[in-house]
Amino acid sequence: MLDKGALTNSILGYPARMEFFSTPDLIEIGDHPFPVTGYKPTRENALEYYRMVAAREALDLRLYETMLGLEGTRGAFTITTSRGTHHARHLVVATGFFDHPNRLTVPGADLPKVTHYYREAFPYAHQHVAVIGARNSAAKAALDCHRHGASVTLVVRGPALSDRIKYWIRPDLENRIKEGSITAHFSTVVEEIRQTSLVVRGPGGLLEIPNDWVLAMTGYQPDFAFLQRLGIALADDGAQTPVCDPATFETTRPGVYIAGTVCGGLNTGRWFIENGRFHARQIVAHLTGQRAPTGTTAPGHWKTEE
Numbered sequence: 001m002l003d004k005g006a007l008t009n010s011i012l013g014y015p016a017r018m019e020f021f022s023t024p025d026l027i028e029i030g031d032h033p034f035p036v037t038g039y040k041p042t043r044e045n046a047l048e049y050y051r052m053v054a055a056r057e058a059l060d061l062r063l064y065e066t067m068l069g070l071e072g073t074r075g076a077f078t079i080t081t082s083r084g085t086h087h088a089r090h091l092v093v094a095t096g097f098f099d100h101p102n103r104l105t106v107p108g109a110d111l112p113k114v115t116h117y118y119r120e121a122f123p124y125a126h127q128h129v130a131v132i133g134a135r136n137s138a139a140k141a142a143l144d145c146h147r148h149g150a151s152v153t154l155v156v157r158g159p160a161l162s163d164r165i166k167y168w169i170r171p172d173l174e175n176r177i178k179e180g181s182i183t184a185h186f187s188t189v190v191e192e193i194r195q196t197s198l199v200v201r202g203p204g205g206l207l208e209i210p211n212d213w214v215l216a217m218t219g220y221q222p223d224f225a226f227l228q229r230l231g232i233a234l235a236d237d238g239a240q241t242p243v244c245d246p247a248t249f250e251t252t253r254p255g256v257y258i259a260g261t262v263c264g265g266l267n268t269g270r271w272f273i274e275n276g277r278f279h280a281r282q283i284v285a286h287l288t289g290q291r292a293p294t295g296t297t298a299p300g301h302w303k304t305e306e
Contacts, residue, residue, distance in 0.1 A: 001059055002081060004066040008050045010098040011043060015140065016120040018043040020273075021166060027273040029053060029280075062086075070230050074255025092283055093230065093251075094259040097222040097268050104132070104216055108193030114214040121148035128210045130155055130198050132190060133217035134162045139173045141215050146182050153209055154184040155200055164269070190214075222262045230256060234265065241265035248286035249279050257283045 006012050020027065020041050024034035027041070032053050036045050054061060062081070069080040070091065079086045101116030103109060118141040126149050131142040134156040146152045154177070161170065176182040188202035198211035224240055231253035233243040242258050242265060244251045249258055259279035264270035271279075285291060 002062045002065055002067055002079070002086070004082075005064065007054060007061060007063060008047060010096050011046050011050070013098055013117055013119075014043045015118050015144070016043065018140070020046065022272075022274050027277065029277050030057060032056065070256075077255065090255045090257065090287060091230075092257045092259055092280075093227070093232070093262065094279075095223060095226065096261045097220045099220070100223055101216070101220050102218045104190060104193070104218065106190050106192055111193055111195070111214075113195075113212060114193060114216060116216050116218065116220075118144075118215050118217065121145045121150065124213055125149040127151070127212040129153070129213045129215060130209070130211050131215045131217060133219075134158055134160075135164050135217070135219075136162075136166055136169065138215075138217035139165050139169050141217055142182055143169070143173055143176065145215075146176060151210075152182045153198075153211075154182055155188050155190060155198075156184065156186045157189055159187050220268060221266055222268075224265075227258075227262075232256060232258065237265075239265040239267045241267070247282065249283050250286065257286075259283060 003009055019038075020043075022041075023039065024036050024041050024045075027046070028034045029050075030053055032049075034041065034045075034049050036042075041049070062083070066082040067079060068082060071078045071080070075089045077088045077091055079088060079091070103116065104114070108114070118137065121144040124145045129145050129150045130153045131138050131145070132155050134154075138154065138156075139161070142152050142154050161173065165173070173182070177184045185200060185202050185207070188200050190198065191201050191206065192199040193211075193214055194208075196210065196212070197208050198214065199206060199208050201207075222240075222242075224234060227234065227242055231251075233252040235241040235243050242251060242263060244258055244263065249263070250256070251258055260276040261268060261271045263276070263279070
């Protein structure tokens with residue numbers, strides 16, 4: 001198992017003490033129980049659980065080793081990495097999408113005060129913080145920063161908060177906006193990021209507001225260039241969905257499979273831990289010539305001819 005970062009590196013990048021939407025039984029893997037004290041697991045629970053699974057299964061982990069290239073054909077692949085080469089008969093790509101944020105394309109977007117990842121609120125106490133976005137990540141960051149002493153402004157491109165915000169978070173954020181604890185600007189976009197301020201354009205025109213930090217919770221996308229370097233075709237469907245067989249998850253390059261959230265392309269909410277964890281069963285069934293376990297086939301993928 002090759003990973004350019006730590007074990008379960010994407011989960012490591014989640015906010016501290018983040019609570020999963022799913023209950024433990026829905027994100028268990030390999031028939032390993034996932035015991036937690038609360039109703040829903042946290043980021044820290046998940047990190048320890050998957051570490052435990054890797055240890056119990058004695059997985060051959062090659063961490064902090066970046067994959068650079070792939071040569072050969074099914075049954076005889078050579079994988080080049082930052083530390084050497086590996087040989088394999090098949091390859092499964094499960095890279096997710098969390099490493100590549102949808103970046104702002106405005107003046108000042110590369111200033112050090114701009115980040116696309118939110119870890120915890122303490123660095124932003126007693127600071128002017130702008131949160132860009134309208135979904136779960138933006139909602140949680142705005143509420144957390146507010147409760148830890150930050151002056152929070154929420155900038156939303158659409159006319160309202162997203163309907164995808166979790167049901168126990170949305171009323172909290174709506175009430176904080178209603179009472180004025182969090183300032184929200186709807187139908188508003190960022191025009192420029194300056195050292196000590198933020199310029200936005202909304203229904204009333206241009207507005208400059210005091211700003212120390214910008215938390216751009218604008219979403220993420222798979223590393224499409226990496227997928228194409230591996231010889232995986234992308235569908236012309238507006239979402240650049242990797243083309244694969246819906247029953248086996250084998251891509252247009254024989255012997256190369258995809259699994260997990262990377263399967264959705266730009267539709268990053270299409271696959272998640274609850275349903276993506278079954279991809280491995282279908283892949284292994286194909287590799288071993290067996291039938292996939294009942295109920296694991298997931299519809300909605302594209303074959304080459306489709």
